[in-house]
Amino acid sequence: MSAGYDVAIVGGGHNGLVCAAYLAKAGRKVVVLETAKETGGAAKTEVFSPGFKVSSGAHLLYQLHPKVLADLALEKHGLKLAADDLATVALARDGAHVTLKGPSVEGVSPDDARAYANLHERLLRFAAALRPMLSQVPPRLGEGMGLADKIALAKLGWSIRRLGRVEMREFLRIVLMNVADLAEERFESDLLKGALSFDAVLGTHLGPRSPSTVLTLLYRLAGEVSGGQGRIALPAGGMGSVTAALRQAAEAAGAEVRTGSPVAQILVEQDRAVGVGLDGGEVVTARTVVSNADPKTTFLCLLGARHLDAGFVRRVHKLRSRGDVAKLHLALDGRPEIPGLSEAQIRGRLVIAPSIMEVEEAFNAAKYGEASAAPAMELVIPSLGDPSLAPEGKHVLSAVAIYAPYALKAGWDRTRESFKQRLIDRIALYAPKIEQQIVAAELLTPIDLEKRFGMTGGHWHHGELAVDQLLMNRPVPGAHQYAAPLPGLYLCGAGAHPGGGVMGAAGMNAARQVIAREKR
Amino acid sequence: MPLDVEQEHYKVRVRGTPFHERTAALNLNNDWQRWAGYTVPNSYFNSELEYFAIRNAATLYDVSPMIKYRISGAEAEAYCNRLVTRDVAKLKPGRVAYVVWCNDAGHALDDGTLFRLGESEFRLCCQERHLDWLLDCALGFDVAVEEVTWDIAGLALQGPASCALLRRCGLEGLEQLKPFDVRDFDLDGQKLSISRTGFTGDLGYELWMAPEAALPVWDRLFEAGTLHGLRPAGSAALDLARIEAGFILPTVDFVPADQALRHTRGRSPFELGLEWLVDFGKGHFNGRRALLDEKKKGSQYCLVGLDIQGNKAAPHALIYHGQNVEVGQITSAMWSPTCKKNIALASFRRPYGDSIRTDLWVEIYVLKELKWDKLMVRCKVVDRPFFAPERRRATPPGDF
Secondary structure: OEEEEEEEEEOOEHHHHHHHHHHHHOOOOEEEEOOOOOOEOOOOEEEEEOOEEEEOOOOOEOOOOHHHHHHOOOOOOOOOEEEOOOOEEEOOOOOOOEEEEOOEEEOOOHHHHHHHHHHHHHHHHHHHHHHHHHOOOOOOOOOOOOHHHHHHHHHHHHHHHOOOHHHHHHHHHHOOOOHHHHHHHHOOOHHHHHHHHHHHHOOOOOOOOOOOHHHHHHHHHHOEEOOEEOOOEEEOOOOHHHHHHHHHHHHHOOOEEEOOOOEEEEEEEOOEEEEEEEOOOOEEEEEEEEEOOOHHHHHHHHHOHHHOOHHHHHHHHHOOOOOOEEEEEEEEOOOOOOOOOOHHHHOOEEEEOOOHHHHHHHHHHHHOOOOOOOOEEEEEOHHHOOHHHOOOOOEEEEEEEEOOOOOOOOOHHHHHHHHHHHHHHHHHOOOOOHHHHEEEEEEEOHHHHHHHHOOHHHOOOOOOOOHHHOHHHOOOOOOOOOEOOOOOEEEOOOOOOOOOOOOOHHHHHHHHHHHHHOOO | OOOOOOOOHHHOOOEEOOOHHHHHHHOOOOEEEEEOOEEEEEEOOOHHHHHHHHHHOEEEEEOOOOEEEEEEOOOHHHHHHHHEOOOHHHOOOOEEEEEEEEOOOOOEEEEEEEEEEEOOEEEEEEOOOOHHHHHHHOOOOOOEEEEOHHHOEEEEEEOOOHHHHHHHOOOOOHHHOOOOEEEEEEEOOEEEEEEOOOOOOOOEEEEEEOHHHHHHHHHHHHHHHHHHOEEEOOHHHHHHHHHHHOOOOEOOOEOOHHHOOOHHHOOOHHHHOOHHHOOHHHOOOOOHHHHHHHHHHOOOEEEEEEEEOOOOOOOOOEEEEOOOEEEEEEEEEEEEOOOOEEEEEEEEEOOEOOOEOOOEEEEEEEEEOOEEEEEEEEEEEEOOOOOOOHHHOOOOOOOO
16 A cells, blocks of 8 residues: 555646646645556657657657646746757659648648638638637536636637638638638649648548548647747757656655556445556555546546446447557668758658548548558658767668558558558658668557557547537536546546647646535 | 448338237227337227226236447447446346436436446437437447347336236246346247336336247237236327336426526426435446535425325326415426325425425416316325335246
């Protein structure tokens, strides 16, 4: 029996650490229990081949919440960006690449450029209207709705109404529509449309023509990093350095972090969470248990359905959380060459999504449990701006690829090698010499991501980011205000509002709820 | 790939029960009622006389359409305990319990009888279908749930002479069955499971058998029943008996929570007079947290029995306090020939019917030769059951 804590946090992913830091700062006695040898969850830098390191899960920083950054003084705790405000380059087979950065786009017609600037500005404004929701507890609707819920709902309504009559109408027109229609209304460049589609569907089980893909795009744009909304950054030393800073912040505030301590179950007494049991039998008692694990793992595996009402269990069980993203890591013995890219461009985020149709066709396969024949991809070569990741003169390439469905009909064991080769061939269309430069290659399918990071379905958002699983529906009604139906148990991971990405908002909001509801 | 589903079912829209051949022959009124996809007689010859046979002799009522689920497996007890509000651990094999089960909000989904047939085997009998709910309840439990409605034919043999009749058939030791006991018997080579249960509030038994045994058992009972005044009884007669017994019926006295379009139409066990079925001490069960909360804050409604002035039955009538404030509604009502009272079940908005029980009035409309007469009569809240003869509990029962 370990000494009693105020709060035991199950899982030391970035949200768990954020939550721990806030709670410890508020004077709570906190312990973080992480299964792996290192904290970080899916926000981690790992060696995948001798001398080569890579962000093994999330590899780009879109939206580390500025409040988290400031409140926890993460820069003081060692967080540094290796690159800031990355450009997105939509790769073209003929070398006529299209580069997007903020409102500007190069490589398209003046009409497209104007239309893009216009759309970008508008989307940012819409996303900004949603942004306050990120750091808010989503309101409870219907029975039991309190004053705070009414205020939260009114605030959301007001921030949309404040866009003005014309803009509000436009917001309401596009918010649930599909990104393909939105792009086709405005642009002629296939590359531009392809890149926009890719951004809207990445990490979801949606294609460009699926309804509500404009909302997922807005969600992505709602975040901000390094003082700019919709920007993209690379942390120095990979994503692991973000979690390292978070861990330092948490420990500096007094939280205890125990790695290599897998939680086997959440303990219940008298209808209240009273601690956790570890693999091997150790019991850690705590007044409050906060879970950074995904909702299915938390409720169905660690807690167990029998402590919950069947209607709630039904909703958790039906949560859509099958990942569609594979991760590819290449160790290269030289600098990759992509004809037609400037130095600034190749250091950016490279997107292979030649057109809406190609992304949609890639999604078609996923609908039927097959891996895409021509996957869409996002590549970064972080070692270009961060020499700590690879030996001198050598490089790492990190890619995410869609669609790689979790429940592959043929099974991943039989498909892994051919899919890996398919991705390399796909990159080779743009970087013809890449194959000869490969020293080592690692493919992480959703199955591998599930195993390595303990995320159900290998879903990096711990559950689809779709309109029916957002806000007060995230993860499911009844647990959307971080508190689980079982007293003393809370969620703080990406499965909770506002969802995934290395943002930390879920951890921050959850900590706020624990402080408000749980007496010390 | 051939589909493992019935594809010809639509050709028969409504089924007959395994007793249909016999019930159809006896149904002189040709008066049928649909019940869960089957037809059963609403009345055979005269529902009043059938009712009097329930109270004074013996009757057979075809309960085959009753929805039945088999729940089995190592964790069947834990499963049932999470499903229903009662403590199933206290239910021993060979016993039956009246149970109610709730959704997350603590609103009743249905009530029914839970048979414990073995250490790890249960049968749940109820009116409404719940397979999807029961299967979702099975998540995380080592248990199998299957619907066995059409695999088991059922007959309710009810009335003061029912025990004597069964003994005449040669069922040894039947008289030792206590209320809510269930045991296996052999009737001329037919395997029967007999429970001392029923929906009449009288002495009575329910007989459960394979569909193949249905007709031989029916015939044997009628052969033995002549001297005991055995009659077939239809649903109309049964409904009179069940109101006198004070039993509530889903969709009549309450709306099953999963059928309520309006959240506020759901009713908790506290609001149905079933608080005695709720055991907070047994660990978690569906709706427990909501019910605890309700217990703390107080319930909104209550369901009680009424004795109404006069002799005009008052189905669906509105109830007033001081003749002008609407406070409740009658859900089931009848003139009770046995009690010689005008009785009803009614749902009240608390505190009416609960702490305020005086100055309550029922508004009854009576059609007299195409002219509506409106009556405003007094009623008083009374205990249920309205009719509770000693013989329903006596073991061994008297030999009528």
